[in-house]
Amino acid sequence: MVDQNVKDRIEQDIKGNDVVLYMKGTPVFPQCGFSAAVVQVLSTVGVKFKGVNILEDPGLRQGLKDYSNWPTFPQLYVKGELVGGCDIVREMYESGELQSLLADKGVATGANA
Numbered sequence: 001m002v003d004q005n006v007k008d009r010i011e012q013d014i015k016g017n018d019v020v021l022y023m024k025g026t027p028v029f030p031q032c033g034f035s036a037a038v039v040q041v042l043s044t045v046g047v048k049f050k051g052v053n054i055l056e057d058p059g060l061r062q063g064l065k066d067y068s069n070w071p072t073f074p075q076l077y078v079k080g081e082l083v084g085g086c087d088i089v090r091e092m093y094e095s096g097e098l099q100s101l102l103a104d105k106g107v108a109t110g111a112n113a
C-alpha cells in the first residue's frame with residue numbers, strides 16, 4: 001500500500017517529466033555509485049531528466065519501492081513507466097536499446113535535447 005500523498009507526488013513527477021531518475025543524491029552530487037552510473041549514462045546519451053533525491057524523503061523512498069515494485073535505487077522512469085535500475089540501464093545503453101526506447105517514445109537526445 002502506497003500512501004496517497006506519496007502516490008500523488010510520484011505520479012505528478014512521472015507524468016509531468018519525460019525522464020525521471022529517483023536516485024541517492026543529486027545529478028550534480030550523486031551519493032552512491034549506482035546512482036552516479038545512471039546519471040553518467042543519461043548525460044552521455046544527452047537526455048534531459050529530472051533527478052529526485054530519495055535520501056531527503058524517507059516516505060518517498062519506501063513509497064517508491066512499493067509503487068514500482070522495485071526494491072532498490074536508482075529507478076529510472078521514462079514517460080511514466082519504470083525502465084529499471086543501474087544494471088538494466090547500463091545494459092540497455094550498451095546494446096543501444098535505451099537509445100531506441102527514448103527515440104520510440106519521442107524523447108529528444110543529443111543535440112536535439
Ligand SMILES: N[C@@H](CCC(=O)N[C@@H](CS)C(=O)NCC(=O)O)C(=O)O
Nearest residue numbers: 032034071072073074085086087088
Ligand atoms: N543492482 C542494483 C544496484 C542498486 C542497489 O543495490 N541499490 C541499493 C543500495 S544503493 C538500494 O537502493 N537499497 C535500498 C535502499 O537503500 O533503500 C541496480 O541495478 O540498480
Ligand code: FES
Nearest residue numbers: 024031032033034
Ligand atoms: S548507498 Fe551504498 S551502495 Fe548505494
